[in-house]
Amino acid sequence: MLLSEIKFLVLKDIKLEFKQRYAINGILLYVVSTIFVSYLSFAQIIDPATWNSLFWIIMLFAAVNAVSKSFVQESTSRQLYYYTVTSPQAIILSKMIYNFMLMGVLSLLCLLVFTALMGEFVTNYPLFISALLLGSFGFASSLTMISAIASRTNNNFALMAILSFPVVMPLLLILMKVSSAALSVGTLGGNMKYLAALFMLNAIVIAMSYVLFPYLWRD
Amino acid sequence: MNGFIKNNWWKLLGVALILYSIIAGFLIEVPSVTGNIGESIRNLFFHVVMWFAMMVMFGTSLVRSLRYLSTFDIKHDLYAIQSVNVGLFFGVLGIITGMEWANYTWGTPWTNDPQLNGAAISILAYFAYLVLRRSIDEENKRARIAAVYNVFAFVMLIVFIGILPKLASGSLHPGAGGSESTVNSLDFSMRLVFYPAIAGWIIIGYWLTGIRIKMAKIRQYLDNPE
Numbered sequence A: 001m002l003l004s005e006i007k008f009l010v011l012k013d014i015k016l017e018f019k020q021r022y023a024i025n026g027i028l029l030y031v032v033s034t035i036f037v038s039y040l041s042f043a044q045i046i047d048p049a050t051w052n053s054l055f056w057i058i059m060l061f062a063a064v065n066a067v068s069k070s071f072v073q074e075s076t077s078r079q080l081y082y083y084t085v086t087s088p089q090a091i092i093l094s095k096m097i098y099n100f101m102l103m104g105v106l107s108l109l110c111l112l113v114f115t116a117l118m119g120e121f122v123t124n125y126p127l128f129i130s131a132l133l134l135g136s137f138g139f140a141s142s143l144t145m146i147s148a149i150a151s152r153t154n155n156n157f158a159l160m161a162i163l164s165f166p167v168v169m170p171l172l173l174i175l176m177k178v179s180s181a182a183l184s185v186g187t188l189g190g191n192m193k194y195l196a197a198l199f200m201l202n203a204i205v206i207a208m209s210y211v212l213f214p215y216l217w218r219d
Numbered sequence B: 001m002n003g004f005i006k007n008n009w010w011k012l013l014g015v016a017l018i019l020y021s022i023i024a025g026f027l028i029e030v031p032s033v034t035g036n037i038g039e040s041i042r043n044l045f046f047h048v049v050m051w052f053a054m055m056v057m058f059g060t061s062l063v064r065s066l067r068y069l070s071t072f073d074i075k076h077d078l079y080a081i082q083s084v085n086v087g088l089f090f091g092v093l094g095i096i097t098g099m100e101w102a103n104y105t106w107g108t109p110w111t112n113d114p115q116l117n118g119a120a121i122s123i124l125a126y127f128a129y130l131v132l133r134r135s136i137d138e139e140n141k142r143a144r145i146a147a148v149y150n151v152f153a154f155v156m157l158i159v160f161i162g163i164l165p166k167l168a169s170g171s172l173h174p175g176a177g178g179s180e181s182t183v184n185s186l187d188f189s190m191r192l193v194f195y196p197a198i199a200g201w202i203i204i205g206y207w208l209t210g211i212r213i214k215m216a217k218i219r220q221y222l223d224n225p226e
Helices: A002-020 A023-042 A048-072 A076-085 A088-118 A125-150 A156-183 A192-217 B002-027 B041-045 B048-071 B074-105 B114-134 B139-167 B188-223
Strands: none
Touching: A002 A023, A002 A088, A023 A048, A023 A088, A048 A088, A048 A125, A048 A156, A088 A125, A088 A192, A125 A156, A125 A192, A125 B139, A156 A192, A156 B114, A156 B139, A192 B139, B002 B041, B002 B188, B041 B048, B041 B074, B041 B188, B048 B074, B048 B139, B048 B188, B074 B114, B074 B139, B074 B188, B114 B139
């Protein structure tokens, strides 16, 4: 029952996206233009640490921008409709899955454009890509819940940044550690500890969202 | 007078414990550890206890938030917010005493250390909690959403203080980065001051929370007396 509801809601979001094409195009343009601005201002990066931190800063802001839309774009009357037909758990999980897919596409594209413009620094692609995907997963799950909280307030765009910063920070710290290893001599096996920590962190956030979202939802 | 002592003995106990910890903290013999840590070890009685008190306050707030979510009684929300306020007070004091210590030990008030950054970010999370509360007008909605975020913030606090410093190698902070916790290998004479200090500050924390709750109730009454 829950699974079919989730599947239906995710398909609904994807269909809506293909129909409107405003979220994904806007975010893609945002990422590309941010990378282009940093390309113009840095000219050339020679230091892997700078490459790494710049990449993740761009990813962080792209993620906040992409995910913050997920609840704001739903009108009150449509949410009322959801309330009558589905369970809150299905809503939050479907939003997370949709945002994960969005973030996955976004992060791979970000890597592609960033590498093309700023130079190739990644030496261990399997490690970097797995960090990137786990990172997208983590951004999607933690930011979805935060955007649900922020959408309930009066000034949700300012609050989205304030509230998400402390929640995303542990994720970002571990991600930067893993990806800086992927830029030098790190191996997939040697960084299993961090990847496992990332996975656990995501599991905690998803479990909390699953339990707490019903309280946020009803008005 | 009799009734006063009967109702307020725990406040007197708290004051006595803190006075004891300050006086004894400066007077007792501390074990002669070589190096900087030996010269600054008395900061344990003032800096570390702040974090213990802060954790107890934030923990109380978490329990109150969970109870609010299960009962929807607005009373619990009042306890939750005031516990966070007092916890933040202790947290800021903890950061200040830590910066004082770091200035003499490392030569700079702040270093890029996982323990320090974790403490700073988790305090920021609780300041974000205060901002979140301010941005919702309706009382019950505010209580519910703030309670949800409070649970999130506490879990992040645990991640920051308990998990991330263990993952990060090379924390300079005593008791972190895989090195043996200083509290576990603490000298007995220091424990005699350290534990009463923790108890004293926690009592003062609850006292402060109680006063703040009374203040909030009076303010509420003045805003719309029924």
